[in-house]
Amino acid sequence: MDTLHLAQQPRPLPSGFLAALQARFGERCATGQAVREHHGRDESPYRPMLPDAVVFAQSVEDVVWVARHCHAHGIALIPYGAGSSLEGHVLAVQGGVSLDLSGMNQILAVHAEDSTVTVQAGVTRKQLNEALRDTGLFFPIDPGADASLGGMSATRASGTNAVRYGTMRENVMSLKVVLADGRVIETANRARKSSAGYDLTRLFVGSEGTLGIIAEVTVRLYPQPEAVSAAICNFADLDSAVQSVIQIIQMGIPVARVEFMDSGAVRATNRYSHLSLRESPLLLFEFHGSPAGVREQAELVQLITHEHGGQDFEWAERPEDRSRLWTARHNAYFAGLQLRPGCRSSTTDVCVPISRLAECVGETARELDQASFPYTIVGHVGDGNFHVLMLLDPDNPDEWAESERLNQRLVQRAIDMDGTCTGEHGIGLHKQAFMRAEHGDDALDVMRALKAALDPGDILNPGKMLPPPTA
Amino acid sequence: MDTLHLAQQPRPLPSGFLAALQARFGERCATGQAVREHHGRDESPYRPMLPDAVVFAQSVEDVVWVARHCHAHGIALIPYGAGSSLEGHVLAVQGGVSLDLSGMNQILAVHAEDSTVTVQAGVTRKQLNEALRDTGLFFPIDPGADASLGGMSATRASGTNAVRYGTMRENVMSLKVVLADGRVIETANRARKSSAGYDLTRLFVGSEGTLGIIAEVTVRLYPQPEAVSAAICNFADLDSAVQSVIQIIQMGIPVARVEFMDSGAVRATNRYSHLSLRESPLLLFEFHGSPAGVREQAELVQLITHEHGGQDFEWAERPEDRSRLWTARHNAYFAGLQLRPGCRSSTTDVCVPISRLAECVGETARELDQASFPYTIVGHVGDGNFHVLMLLDPDNPDEWAESERLNQRLVQRAIDMDGTCTGEHGIGLHKQAFMRAEHGDDALDVMRALKAALDPGDILNPGKMLPPPTA
Numbered sequence: 001m002d003t004l005h006l007a008q009q010p011r012p013l014p015s016g017f018l019a020a021l022q023a024r025f026g027e028r029c030a031t032g033q034a035v036r037e038h039h040g041r042d043e044s045p046y047r048p049m050l051p052d053a054v055v056f057a058q059s060v061e062d063v064v065w066v067a068r069h070c071h072a073h074g075i076a077l078i079p080y081g082a083g084s085s086l087e088g089h090v091l092a093v094q095g096g097v098s099l100d101l102s103g104m105n106q107i108l109a110v111h112a113e114d115s116t117v118t119v120q121a122g123v124t125r126k127q128l129n130e131a132l133r134d135t136g137l138f139f140p141i142d143p144g145a146d147a148s149l150g151g152m153s154a155t156r157a158s159g160t161n162a163v164r165y166g167t168m169r170e171n172v173m174s175l176k177v178v179l180a181d182g183r184v185i186e187t188a189n190r191a192r193k194s195s196a197g198y199d200l201t202r203l204f205v206g207s208e209g210t211l212g213i214i215a216e217v218t219v220r221l222y223p224q225p226e227a228v229s230a231a232i233c234n235f236a237d238l239d240s241a242v243q244s245v246i247q248i249i250q251m252g253i254p255v256a257r258v259e260f261m262d263s264g265a266v267r268a269t270n271r272y273s274h275l276s277l278r279e280s281p282l283l284l285f286e287f288h289g290s291p292a293g294v295r296e297q298a299e300l301v302q303l304i305t306h307e308h309g310g311q312d313f314e315w316a317e318r319p320e321d322r323s324r325l326w327t328a329r330h331n332a333y334f335a336g337l338q339l340r341p342g343c344r345s346s347t348t349d350v351c352v353p354i355s356r357l358a359e360c361v362g363e364t365a366r367e368l369d370q371a372s373f374p375y376t377i378v379g380h381v382g383d384g385n386f387h388v389l390m391l392l393d394p395d396n397p398d399e400w401a402e403s404e405r406l407n408q409r410l411v412q413r414a415i416d417m418d419g420t421c422t423g424e425h426g427i428g429l430h431k432q433a434f435m436r437a438e439h440g441d442d443a444l445d446v447m448r449a450l451k452a453a454l455d456p457g458d459i460l461n462p463g464k465m466l467p468p469p470t471a
Numbered sequence: 472m473d474t475l476h477l478a479q480q481p482r483p484l485p486s487g488f489l490a491a492l493q494a495r496f497g498e499r500c501a502t503g504q505a506v507r508e509h510h511g512r513d514e515s516p517y518r519p520m521l522p523d524a525v526v527f528a529q530s531v532e533d534v535v536w537v538a539r540h541c542h543a544h545g546i547a548l549i550p551y552g553a554g555s556s557l558e559g560h561v562l563a564v565q566g567g568v569s570l571d572l573s574g575m576n577q578i579l580a581v582h583a584e585d586s587t588v589t590v591q592a593g594v595t596r597k598q599l600n601e602a603l604r605d606t607g608l609f610f611p612i613d614p615g616a617d618a619s620l621g622g623m624s625a626t627r628a629s630g631t632n633a634v635r636y637g638t639m640r641e642n643v644m645s646l647k648v649v650l651a652d653g654r655v656i657e658t659a660n661r662a663r664k665s666s667a668g669y670d671l672t673r674l675f676v677g678s679e680g681t682l683g684i685i686a687e688v689t690v691r692l693y694p695q696p697e698a699v700s701a702a703i704c705n706f707a708d709l710d711s712a713v714q715s716v717i718q719i720i721q722m723g724i725p726v727a728r729v730e731f732m733d734s735g736a737v738r739a740t741n742r743y744s745h746l747s748l749r750e751s752p753l754l755l756f757e758f759h760g761s762p763a764g765v766r767e768q769a770e771l772v773q774l775i776t777h778e779h780g781g782q783d784f785e786w787a788e789r790p791e792d793r794s795r796l797w798t799a800r801h802n803a804y805f806a807g808l809q810l811r812p813g814c815r816s817s818t819t820d821v822c823v824p825i826s827r828l829a830e831c832v833g834e835t836a837r838e839l840d841q842a843s844f845p846y847t848i849v850g851h852v853g854d855g856n857f858h859v860l861m862l863l864d865p866d867n868p869d870e871w872a873e874s875e876r877l878n879q880r881l882v883q884r885a886i887d888m889d890g891t892c893t894g895e896h897g898i899g900l901h902k903q904a905f906m907r908a909e910h911g912d913d914a915l916d917v918m919r920a921l922k923a924a925l926d927p928g929d930i931l932n933p934g935k936m937l938p939p940p941t942a
Contacts, residue, residue: 113721113826156666167664169673170641185914191822192854193638194891195627195677196898196909197936198918202640202673206666223723250584252694293764351662355584383663420665427667438667443656446925447669453924454917465668 006429008049009463010095014073021053021097024065028056039080039098043145044088044430045346045392045400051078051092056100060176060184060215066099067213068182070459077180078461079209081151082124084143086347087428089155089208093463099213101150107131108216116173116190118218121150137221140165143424144333150214155426156206160329163249163382164256164288165222167424172205176216180455190218203450208426209461211454225256225288229298230316230325233305234280238262238365238377240308241281242358245381247304249354253297257286257326258382262365264339265332265376265389272335273328278312283381284329286322329378333389336376340391343373346403350414351385351423360417361386364410371406373399385423412437432467477900479520480934481566485544492524492568495536499527510551510569514616515559515901516817516863516871522549522563527571531647531655531686537570538684539653541930548651549932550680552622553595555614557818558899560626560679564934570684572621578602579687587644587661589689592621608692611636614895615804621685626897627677631800634720634853635727635759636693638895643676647687651926661689674921679897680932682925696727696759700769701787701796704776705751709733709836709848711779712752713829716852718775720825724768728757728797729853733836735810736803736847736860743806744799749783754852755800757793800849804860807847811862814844817874821885822856822894831888832857835881842877844870856894883908903938 021029030036031053040048052075057063070077076096083090092098104120105127111117112135119128126146128139141152142159151157153175158167165171174188177200187200204212235241238260245258261269266279285301287294302313316322328335337345352360361377368375368388379386388410390403411421411434421427421434435444448466451458492500501507502524511519523546528534541548547567554561563569575591576598582588583606590599597617599610612623613630622628624646629638636642645659648671658671675683706712716729731754732740738750756772758765773784787793799806808816823831832848839846839859850857859881861874882892882905892898892905906915919937922929 111824111826113717114824115721115723116824156664156670158664162664166641169664169670170637179913179917183913183916185911185917187914189886189891189909190824190889191856191885191891191894192825193627193629193633193640193822193856193894195893195895196891196902197677197906197915198682198921199627199640199670199673199677200914200917202670203921206668206670211669223721246584250586250694252586290764290767292767293761296761296763351664353582353585353587353661354663355582385662385664414662415660418661420660420662420667422666423662423664424666431667435668438660440656442650442654443658443671444668445654446650446656446671449924450669450674450921453920 006046006093008093008095011075013052013075017073017075018053020069021055025055030054039090039100040092042083042085042088042090044086044428045344046088046091046429049091049093051098052095054098054100056103058103060178063099063178063213063215064182064184066097067178067180070097071181071457074457074459076462077459079150079154079213081122081148082145084145084147085151085155085428086425087430089426089428089464091429102148104215110135111190112137114190115221116218117221118216119149120216121214122148124148125152132221136224138224139219139221141168141171144330149217149219153205153214153217154207154209158380158424160257160259160380162380163258164254168205169202171220172201172217173220174218175201175204175214177204177212178215179212180457180460208428208465210451210465211460227291227294228286228288228322229294230284230286230322231298231313232277232282232284233310233313234278234282236280236309238281239358239362240310241283242361242381244283244305244308244310246354246357248301249382253300255285255297255301255382256288257284259284259329260379260381260386261332262377264374265336265378268335268339268376269328269332272338273331275328284325332378336389336391339374343391344394346390346392346407347387348407348410349385349387349423349425350411350419350421351383352414352417352419354384356417356419357381357384360413363413364388367406367409371402373403383423384419427465429464432465435467477517477564479564479566482546484523484546488544488546489524491540492526496526501525510561510571511563513554513556513559513561515557515899516815517559517562517900520562520564522569523566525569525571527574529574531649534570534649534684534686535653535655537568538649538651541568542652542928545928545930547933548930550621550625550684552593552619553616555616555618556622556626556899557896558901560897560899560935562900573619575686581606582661583608585661586692587689588692589687590620591687592619592685594620596620596623603692607695609695610690610692612639612642615801620688620690624676624685624688625678625680629851629895631728631730631851633851634729635725639676640673642691643672643688644691645689646672646675646685648675648683649686650683651928651931679899679936681922681936682931698762698765699757699759699793700765701755701757701793702769702784703748703753703755704781704784705749705753707751707780709752710829710833711781712754713832713852715754715776715779715781717825717828719772720853724771726756726768726772726853727759728755730755730800731850731852731857732803733848735845736807736849739806739810739847740799740803743809744802746799755796803849807860807862810845814862815865817861817863817878818858819878819881820856820858820894820896821882821890821892822854823885823888823890825855827888827890828852828855831884834884835859838877838880842873854894855890898936900935903936906938
């Protein structure tokens with residue numbers, strides 16, 4: 001596919017540019033092939049596109065210095081977190097500097113009494129929850145990878161808990177952002193709500209590194225629930241599982257998690273995580289609340305799943321069983337890859353209004369059943385969000401072409417249902433072609449105007465998110 | 472005070488401008504003094520500043536036509552909803568056209584199965600809930616006034632339910648916006664979450680009519696709770712009441728509402744709404760959930776308030792009693808005005824992290840006790856948000872000056888506590904002077920860049936929100 005074989009279009013580096021970086025950062029400025037390759041790729045199917053240099057930032061001052069230097073010379077600057085993005089977000093399509101923020105991994109301020117925490121951008125979600133363990137609080141957003149908070153903010157990430165706790169959109173309270181020219185702003189304060197001016201926080205959340213470099217993040221925390229229980233329920237078919245979810249959401253039952261796995265995903269997970277789940281479409285639930293509240297939610301959910309032919313409603317009450325189950329769910333992506341040894345994957349996600357979910361998943365599965373490669377479907381179905389993982393022969397262009405066609409049809413189906421081309425993975429390189437269909441020309445022009453206003457030299461993660469204007 | 476006696480700086484109308492409006496809109500374009508006066512004021516203490524004409528829009532096409540006409544001639548255009556803003560938002564500081572959207576009051580699409588509704592901008596919150604009554608769903612955001620959904624979006628409104636259900640920021644899913652030049656965009660779709668591009672919805676929510684004209688609004692709805700109960704609890708002093716709230720929030724008890732009233736506000740409410748509440752600082756609670764869940768929440772809350780010396784924990788179980796209580800709370804503003812017949816009010820709101828709330832309210836009350844005029848304090852304290860209503864002699868400039876000084880000190884106190892100069896009322900005219908202290912020069916410049924990108928001719932509600940750059 002054309003879109004998978006993009007040619008890199010590097011900007012010429014002015015003489016002395018690299019030398020100045022090296023003089024400032026010493027060993028923290030790397031130009032070796034291996035480091036550049038590592039920073040020129042993510043979990044997407046694209047071949048790497050290498051930056052000219054990688055700088056390992058340790059402070060806001062480092063970020064400011066690099067931004068000023070790139071700004072002065074018109075050189076591309078790509079913020080890099082954990083490298084776990086899925087749509088080509090961090091590839092250096094115009095070369096330039098990859099700014100690795102993973103060394104900025106300090107937890108700056110835990111305000112337990114306000115249920116907020118401020119961290120440097122490189123702190124990962126697991127690191128954060130580890131650090132919070134003794135506070136009685138936790139941070140719920142959990143994309144599959146152990147992503148960094150900066151990267152999660154930049155892609156507007158979510159995960160399995162979003163149905164109850166929201167996404168990064170709802171949970172980022174404030175950001176410290178370094179602008180294209182090196183100015184530093186705070187997007188908000190720690191008040192729970194404010195009507196004071198434009199919502200700069202939400203402008204940068206989901207901006208994929210194209211409007212500014214997120215250096216610090218303040219997020220909301222939640223009390224660890226008094227009681228937690230998890231359950232698995234098997235279904236005869238995909239539709240019965242999804243219909244159960246629709247009814248649960250419409251009734252407003254505050255489930256903390258409700259995840260769908262098709263039988264392929266269950267099979268892959270059993271093998272990868274040494275489980276023995278029944279290999280049929282299933283739902284994984286988690287309930288948070290008081291002991292009585294959890295019991296009540298679970299009883300209602302059991303009633304609803306039973307009406308839809310759900311079987312083997314099985315409890316995982318012990319923390320270690322729950323943890324095993326959710327680890328397995330988080331590893332579903334890696335498990336899927338093992339279904340076809342040596343494959344590369346193309347993964348896609350869409351999100352639709354819940355009333356259209358069964359139709360959207362059903363039509364998608366019927367099409368994928370005709371494909372010449374294996375696939376799995378998993379989903380944060382409580383949000384109307386699901387993922388397709390297509391396992392492709394890296395040397396067979398026909399399979400790649402077929403997967404791109406299927407992806408295109410899936411996305412168009414979601415958009416036609418008043419949904420979105422991506423619920424949580426973001427646009428990066430791979431989904432730019434859908435931005436116009438989803439937003440329309442005029443809204444896309446508004447986005448371009450915002451980009452031009454904040455980054456007139458187009459140095460911040462250039463070539464991402466916004467498709468080039470058509471001639 | 473200078474800020475309360477702003478001089479209008481009208482732009483000259485080109486010849487034929489009004490005639491063209493009148494030719495297009497006939498009687499729906501009004502230039503009479505009374506109509507212009509009505510549209511040149513809101514609930515703020517400012518004297519009216521009259522637009523040159525008022526157009527009553529009935530369709531998106533009307534809005535587009537007016538935007539194009541004003542854009543072509545560089546004339547100010549001010550969207551007008553219910554006129555219930557509190558900080559001078561709708562005053563025509565540069566004359567021009569006030570575009571009254573109250574006639575656009577159709578409910579366009581109830582998607583009960585997705586818990587969403589799409590309405591024209593002029594639909595009010597009460598009208599919406601009336602229309603939803605038989606669906607089993609409701610819309611929770613409830614500023615004091617029966618504001619329009621368009622206006623509520625534009626000011627990022629909230630109200631008594633925000634502690635549980637969030638504000639307009641969390642509950643607007645998508646907007647249809649007419650841009651300064653008449654182009655029309657949809658900011659999003661009806662998917663529960665999306666990572667596809669910049670968050671245009673949140674850009675326009677809270678933009679106070681300065682970036683575009685909100686013509687249609689899609690919001691989230693919630694199932695009417697199975698069980699509801701309300702309770703009142705009296706306290707010996709302000710601090711005990713606020714400390715109770717802090718503990719309730721920190722424990723994560725999902726109260727639907729928790730409102731504070733100081734004894735002055737209770738006294739005013741008793742008189743205005745013919746109630747006989749004990750005239751001490753009190754908290755009003757509401758609990759939503761299953762019958763067992765509500766009982767559980769209420770028991771925990773009762774335990775906490777008791778620890779802080781709360782007395783007379785009194786239930787309002789019957790819907791009519793609850794409704795009477797909340798109507799009285801919503802009328803607290805009008806009730807307050809009656810404490811001093813003939814007065815005009817200056818009302819202000821701030822929001823701070825919950826851990827600082829007791830300190831912030833306490834210091835504020837101590838200062839106000841020294842003031843030469845009466846006041847009341849009420850608050851959506853679960854969010855850390857509270858309001859001060861100062862009752863002023865309209866003919867006594869000393870009182871106005873004193874109230875402005877107190878307001879300034881309150882706002883600075885909130886900002887110093889990592890809070891905001893306005894939790895829900897917005898900036899309008901009255902709070903512009905605090906934007907710099909709250910956001911800093913660079914963030915303010917980013918906001919100005921956004922404004923310039925979307926409204927380069929500065930025709931949309933000019934002179935609002937963003938303070939003029941200092942020389």
